[in-house]
Structures are given as C-alpha cells and as structure tokens.
Amino acid sequence: MTLETTEADRLRDLVAAELGRARDRTTLLTEAVDEGDLVRQHSPLMSPLVWDLAHVGNQEELWLVRDVGGREPVRRDIDELYDAFKHPRRDRPQLPLLTPGEARRYVATVRDKALDVLTRSRLEGTPLVDQGFAFGMIVQHEQQHDETMLATHQLRGGPAVLDAPPPPPAAGPVRGEVLVPGGPFTMGTSTEAWALDNERPAHQVFVPAFHIDRAAVTNAEYAAFIADGGYDDPRWWSTAGWDHRQSAGLRAPLHWVRDGDGWSATQFGRIRPVVPDEPVVHVCFYEAEAYAAWAGKRLPTEAEWEKAARFDPATGRSRRFPWGDDTPTPEHANLGQRHLRPAAAGAYPMGVSPLGVHQLIGDVWEWVATDFTGYPGFAAFPYREYSEVFFGSEYKVLRGGSFGTDRSACRGTFRNWDYPIRRQIFSGFRCARDA
Numbered sequence: 001m002t003l004e005t006t007e008a009d010r011l012r013d014l015v016a017a018e019l020g021r022a023r024d025r026t027t028l029l030t031e032a033v034d035e036g037d038l039v040r041q042h043s044p045l046m047s048p049l050v051w052d053l054a055h056v057g058n059q060e061e062l063w064l065v066r067d068v069g070g071r072e073p074v075r076r077d078i079d080e081l082y083d084a085f086k087h088p089r090r091d092r093p094q095l096p097l098l099t100p101g102e103a104r105r106y107v108a109t110v111r112d113k114a115l116d117v118l119t120r121s122r123l124e125g126t127p128l129v130d131q132g133f134a135f136g137m138i139v140q141h142e143q144q145h146d147e148t149m150l151a152t153h154q155l156r157g158g159p160a161v162l163d164a165p166p167p168p169p170a171a172g173p174v175r176g177e178v179l180v181p182g183g184p185f186t187m188g189t190s191t192e193a194w195a196l197d198n199e200r201p202a203h204q205v206f207v208p209a210f211h212i213d214r215a216a217v218t219n220a221e222y223a224a225f226i227a228d229g230g231y232d233d234p235r236w237w238s239t240a241g242w243d244h245r246q247s248a249g250l251r252a253p254l255h256w257v258r259d260g261d262g263w264s265a266t267q268f269g270r271i272r273p274v275v276p277d278e279p280v281v282h283v284c285f286y287e288a289e290a291y292a293a294w295a296g297k298r299l300p301t302e303a304e305w306e307k308a309a310r311f312d313p314a315t316g317r318s319r320r321f322p323w324g325d326d327t328p329t330p331e332h333a334n335l336g337q338r339h340l341r342p343a344a345a346g347a348y349p350m351g352v353s354p355l356g357v358h359q360l361i362g363d364v365w366e367w368v369a370t371d372f373t374g375y376p377g378f379a380a381f382p383y384r385e386y387s388e389v390f391f392g393s394e395y396k397v398l399r400g401g402s403f404g405t406d407r408s409a410c411r412g413t414f415r416n417w418d419y420p421i422r423r424q425i426f427s428g429f430r431c432a433r434d435a
Contacts, residue, residue, distance in 0.1 A: 011123055015135040016115060018408055022142040023111065025337065025406070026056060029149045030100075032161040038100045042156040044090040045424050051082070052149050054098045056142045057107030058082040060114055063382075068134050069117035074110055085385060114138075128382055136194030136408070137382070143406035150337060150404040151424050153268055154255070160269030167334055167343030167403070170277060174215040174346040178356045179435060180304065182209035185311045186318040187303055188375050189413045198387040199413040201377045202318075205303045209435035212300055212308045215345035215358050216366060216430045217291060220276035222283070223263060225291045226252055236293040241286030244421055254282035254423040268340050279342040279364045279428045285396045285420035288367045288429035300432035302370035302415075305399045309353060309360040310412040321412050322353035322360050328407045333362035336406050342428070343403070362405070364428030365398040365416055372397050372417040390417060402426035 030038060030053050038050040047055075058078060065071045080086055081095050098106060121129055128134045153162055183206065189195045190202040231251055234242045244250070255266045256274065263274040283291075292298050300308070310318040319325055323332055332351040334343045342363040352358050360366075372395040380388045395417040401410035404426050418425060 008123055011132050012118055012121075015118055015132050015139070018139040019111070019114070019118075019135070019142075022139050022146065022406070022408070023107075025146045026053065026107075026142060026149075029146060029153065029162075030104075032153075033156070035100045037156060037158070039093070039097070040156075041090075041093045042152055043424065045422075046148070046152045046155060047089050047092050048097070049149055049152055050100050050103050051092045051095075051097055052145045052152075053100075054078070054103040054106060055082040055084065056145050057103070057110045059141055060107075060138050061110045063134050063138055064114040064117055065110060068121060068129055069113065071113060071117070074113065075106060078106075085389075131193035133194060134382070137196070140194065140196070140409040143409045146337075146406065147402070147404040147409075147426075151426065154266075155424060156269075158269065162268050162340060164338060164340045167339040167341065168347045170344040170346035171349045172346050174358050177211045177213050177431075177433075178308075180207070180210055180212060180308050180311070180355060181313060182207060182435070185307045185316075187306050187413075192320070192411065192413060194408075195411070195413060196386065197379065197381045198372075198374060198415050200379070201375060203376050205307075207301075207303050207307050210300070210304055210432055211435055212304065212357060212432045213297075213430040214356060216279035216342075216364055216428050217288075218277050218345060219263070219274045219280050221295075222253065222280040222291060223274070223276075225294050228294070230290060230294050233294075236290040237286065238289060240420070241289055244284075244286050245290075248421070250284075250287065253280055253287070275341075275344065277344040277346075279345070279359075281342055281364050281402075281426055281428050282423050283367075283427060283429070284423045285367045285427075287423075288427075289369070292429070292431045295431055297431035297433045299367060299369040299429060302368045302397050302399065304432055305360075305366065305368045306412065308355060308357050309400070312354045314354065319412060321351075322357065323351050328361065328410070333359070333401075334403045335362045335401060335410060337404055339403055341403060342426075360400050361410060361412070362401050363403055364400075364426055365402045365405075366400045367427060367429045368397050368399055370397045371395065372415070394419065396420045398425075398427060 039048050041048050061074050123132050184204045186202050187205045188202045256263050264271050265274050309322050371393045373391045398416040
C-alpha cells in the first residue's frame with residue numbers, strides 16, 4: 001500500500017516546516033552570542049555551543065543524507081569529533097572542532113542535501129522512513145539540542161542576550177490535589193508516528209488509586225521547605241540524597257541567591273525576585289524527593305504521572321496530551337522558548353487534564369520516582385545508543401517537557417532521563433501520595 005501523492009506531499013511540507021523551525025531556533029541561539037562565547041565552555045556539564053551546532057549537522061548528515069538518501073559523505077572526517085559517546089562534554093573544548101564559520105557552512109550544506117533527499121523520498125517502505133520517521137527523529141534531535149543550548153545560555157556569564165515576553169498570568173488559583181482512580185490504562189504508544197523507541201510499545205498498566213498535586217510545587221512552597229530547615233534535616237533525604245547534599249553543598253535551587261528575607265534568581269543574565277506562584281526550577285531529583293518527604297508525600301511513579309496526564313475516565317482511553325489529541329498551541333502549554341521561565345500555576349486552563357491536573361506539559365520537566373528502563377516488548381530502534389545504553393538505576397525519568405522544550409519533542413508519552421544529581425536542566429516536580 002503506498003501513500004497517496006497528496007498525502008506524501010502534505011507530509012513533506014510538514015517535515016520541511018519542522019526542519020525549518022528547528023534550524024531557526026538553532027540560529028537564534030548561536031547568533032545571539034559572539035564567536036568567543038560560541039567556542040567557550042560555560043560549564044563542564046555542557047558542550048561549547050559550537051559543538052552542539054556542528055553535532056546537529058553531523059547527525060542530520062549521518063541519518064538523512066547518508067542513510068536515507070544514500071549520498072556520499074559531506075565530512076566523514078569529523079564523524080568521531082561529534083560522536084557524543086566518544087568524547088565526554090568536559091573534554092570537547094580540547095578537540096579540533098570546526099570553527100563557528102566552518103560549522104555554519106557545514107550545517108547549511110547538509111541541510112540543502114537533506115531537503116533534496118526529502119523531495120525524492122517516498123516516505124514509506126522501511127521502518128526508518130515510514131511516515132517520515134527518520135526526518136522526525138532529526139527534527140526532535142535538533143530541538144533537544146536547542147533546549148540543551150538554552151540551558152547553556154542560562155549558565156553563561158555576562159549580559160543578557162536572549163529576550164522573550166513574560167508568560168501569561170494565572171487565570172485563577174490552583175491548589176490541592178486530585179484523586180486518580182485505580183485501574184488499568186494504556187501507557188506508551190504504538191501509533192504515534194514520530195515516537196521514539198523508549199515510548200514504545202503501548203501496554204496495559206494497572207495503577208492503584210492515588211492522589212497527585214494539581215500543580216507543580218511552586219517557589220513559595222519550596223521556600224517554606226528551606227525556611228523550615230529542610231536542607232539541614234537528614235530525615236527528609238534518602239541516604240544517597242543526603243550524601244550528595246553534603247558533598248555538593250546544596251542549600252537552595254540552582255541560581256537562587258538570598259535577597260533580604262526572600263530570594264532572587266538568575267535567569268539568562270538577569271537577576272529577578274523569585275515569583276512565588278511559579279513552579280520551582282533547577283532542582284535535582286534528590287531535592288525533589290526530600291521536599292516530598294517533608295510535605296508528607298512522595299514523588300509519583302512514571303506510570304502514575306502518565307495516567308494523570310493521559311487517562312480520560314469518561315472513555316477509558318489514553319489521550320495524546322492532557323487536553324486531548326490536538327497538537328499543543330500557545331494556549332495549551334508553555335513550550336518552545338516562547339517565554340524564558342515557567343508560568344504561574346493556573347496559567348493554562350485550556351491545558352488541564354480531564355481529572356483537573358494543570359500544566360503537566362511544559363513549564364518544567366517533572367522528576368518521577370522511576371528508574372529509566374524499557375517497556376515490556378521494547379525494541380531498540382534505530383540504534384541502541386538512543387535509549388537502551390542508558391537503561392538502569394543510574395538514571396531517573398523526567399516527564400512533561402519544560403518552557404524550553406519544543407512541541408515536536410514533547411507529548412504525553414515522551415520520556416526524558418538524567419542523573420539524579422543534575423540541576424542545570426529545567427527540572428521541577430509535583431507530589432503524590434497513596435489514596
């Protein structure tokens with residue numbers, strides 16, 4: 001069975017538009033600073049921005065130009081330089097990287113060839129190209145690196161170079177929790193065309209009844225934990241968490257500084273008072289876990305989080321997003337770097353789930369109390385290094401996306417993961433408890 005011509009053309013137009021949106025964002029993030037900032041390492045946790053730029057192009061060349069298109073390599077000589085598994089981030093500034101000018105010319109050449117491949121591809125016939133999967137994978141890869149580059153911008157010193165309007169205010173207060181009924185629901189997906197391997201396959205999971213917070217933990221709520229001595233009381237911390245709190249000297253979320261009796265935070269080169277009703281951001285898993293214990297609750301499991309985000313009790317089906325199956329718009333969620341901080345709890349009433357849970361998509365990645373592993377029936381595709389090599393107790397899962405996550409790389413089934421000590425990411429959390 002072949003795609004109808006009009007359907008194939010529609011898909012090509014969609015892919016070209018998504019590739020263009022991703023590149024526009026990459027250009028914004030890399031042209032906002034001078035060449036010195038592009039080649040500088042702003043944190044040992046992050047690559048120089050110029051490495052991310054060329055890496056994006058190299059992945060596009062490997063998958064779209066060489067693999068899908070069967071074309072000759074553009075720059076085979078740089079493959080090893082931009083292999084993320086061969087060089088830890090801290091070592092990348094010492095590599096003979098492409099200069100900013102060379103990197104820009106390289107990614108432009110690769111993009112021209114990739115678009116030519118797109119015009120000639122039937123977008124069907126193998127799992128790699130069916131429904132434009134390989135192109136969608138590259139769109140998501142570039143947007144994921146754009147979010148990584150946005151995190152690098154947050155860590156860089158010097159004057160502000162990025163700007164965006166503030167997020168919308170709350171439409172009304174959002175407090176308390178909701179009861180999620182016990183029972184089975186469909187977790188993961190087998191139908192989402194651009195879903196990645198760790199989101200697959202769809203499978204039934206039984207989740208006992210539980211309560212979950214209607215909103216993510218706010219700055220004001222987290223400040224109360226600090227004021228009550230939460231960082232000084234080992235009762236609230238796991239053994240690993242307490243060891244890390246002591247060795248890292250954690251006293252507050254990353255970027256927070258004392259401001260009289262309150263707190264301010266650095267946001268992309270500007271210092272502003274912490275907004276009480278916005279979600280707390282830049283906390284690690286151990287901090288989230290300790291706060292939850294102090295509050296008499298716990299972090300939700302990954303299955304609980306996804307059920308709260310996708311389950312429709314009226315129909316029993318799992319939606320693509322909390323609000324339904326429609327692609328996110330600016331009225332649904334705080335995504336895509338439209339704003340440079342999380343929005344206040346209650347700012348997106350159109351994005352609420354059927355059970356009344358707010359802002360499960362966007363604003364902050366939410367830590368959950370689950371190690372990163374494959375689902376039953378998991379199959380690595382198209383390569384083990386995307387997901388499978390990270391499976392195990394070393395990594396914790398984050399769900400929902402942040403204000404820096406693009407809509408193409410965020411859905412109700414999307415899974416992120418990181419070390420539990422990481423705080424440079426746009427991470428927050430919400431709490432749950434047994435029913």
